[in-house]
Amino acid sequence: MINEIILMNGYGVYVWSAFSFTLLSFGSLFLVIKLQLLKEKRRFVYKFGSLNTEKVRVAKSQKINKEILVGILESKI
Amino acid sequence: MLNSFEPNKIFAITSRAPKYVLFLFIVVLSIGLTEALFLSPEDYKQSHSVRIMYVHVPSAWISLGIFSLIAFLSLVSFIFKNKNFSLISKSLAPSGFLFNIIALVTGAIWGKPTWGTWWAWDARITSMLILALFYSMYLLSWKIFRNEKQATKITSIIAILGVINVPIIKFSVDWWSTLHQTSSVKILSTTSIHISMLIPLAIMTAAFTLFSILIFLMKYNTELIKIKNKGLDRL
Numbered sequence: 001m002i003n004e005i006i007l008m009n010g011y012g013v014y015v016w017s018a019f020s021f022t023l024l025s026f027g028s029l030f031l032v033i034k035l036q037l038l039k040e041k042r043r044f045v046y047k048f049g050s051l052n053t054e055k056v057r058v059a060k061s062q063k064i065n066k067e068i069l070v071g072i073l074e075s076k077i
Numbered sequence: 078m079l080n081s082f083e084p085n086k087i088f089a090i091t092s093r094a095p096k097y098v099l100f101l102f103i104v105v106l107s108i109g110l111t112e113a114l115f116l117s118p119e120d121y122k123q124s125h126s127v128r129i130m131y132v133h134v135p136s137a138w139i140s141l142g143i144f145s146l147i148a149f150l151s152l153v154s155f156i157f158k159n160k161n162f163s164l165i166s167k168s169l170a171p172s173g174f175l176f177n178i179i180a181l182v183t184g185a186i187w188g189k190p191t192w193g194t195w196w197a198w199d200a201r202i203t204s205m206l207i208l209a210l211f212y213s214m215y216l217l218s219w220k221i222f223r224n225e226k227q228a229t230k231i232t233s234i235i236a237i238l239g240v241i242n243v244p245i246i247k248f249s250v251d252w253w254s255t256l257h258q259t260s261s262v263k264i265l266s267t268t269s270i271h272i273s274m275l276i277p278l279a280i281m282t283a284a285f286t287l288f289s290i291l292i293f294l295m296k297y298n299t300e301l302i303k304i305k306n307k308g309l310d311r312l
Contacts, residue, residue: 019114
């Protein structure tokens with residue numbers, strides 16, 4: 001039974017390599033994009049932290065900046 | 078109407094959506110893989126090698142669909158000067174390119190047991206390779222041109238020129254004598270593929286679509302935060 005699933009009448013090597021390539025590609029792209037996102041989030045936190053009180057007030061007046069900070073905090077929890 | 082696509086308005090959704098899309102993707106992919114690898118029947122002629130269809134065909138469809146969408150959004154952003162549309166196009170490109178590569182590689186793997194060769198300069202394969210070149214040029218242009226206006230203009234031109242290739246890919250099997258068979262799945266007329274194979278194909282297409290949505294959302298959020306980082310520098 002297991003042999004049948006693995007060998008697939010001699011086509012197993014083609015079928016499994018096609019599916020493996022697809023899944024590996026998915027994993028690689030997901031990882032690359034995830035790392036890019038994390039890098040930008042870290043840069044945002046660093047830059048936000050180095051702002052003075054007045055600039056923080058201006059930055060916080062933008063809804064999207066608040067959303068980014070909330071998102072980063074939520075992902076840390 | 079175009080204002081409803083403003084990043085400030087949709088970020089609340091795009092930043093929260095990936096985790097739900099990822100969950101849904103894993104569920105649908107697991108069902109799809111079970112159907113495609115174990116439950117669907119083998120073909121009377123191609124035997125088990127037909128299972129490659131469940132990754133090859135959805136990848137080709139999605140890469141074509143994404144490129145068409147990129148071209149449409151590029152045209153709209155070109156006409157209405159809407160920056161967000163070019164940002165959406167930019168975020169769609171990585172998954173479109175990946176699916177194009179998957180279609181080419183799995184096609185080559187399928188070609189060996191079916192046609193006896195990994196590669197042939199057949200009209201469908203060649204036009205898919207040309208699409209991969211357009212995707213590469215599109216992605217490279219975003220990297221090469223640092224000036225945003227210039228990059229938007231050049232990438233839009235590449236997308237609009239490249240979309241001419243999409244109907245060529247679609248109808249290549251009808252216009253030329255190729256190794257590929259004509260379409261088995263048709264929207265407007267009767268589909269010639271059996272339901273036992275159509276179901277796994279539909280599930281795998283849904284899973285792959287969810288993956289492209291997931292990558293799009295993550296890339297879009299990355300690009301938005303990148304813009305906001307530049308904004309913090311200017312404060």
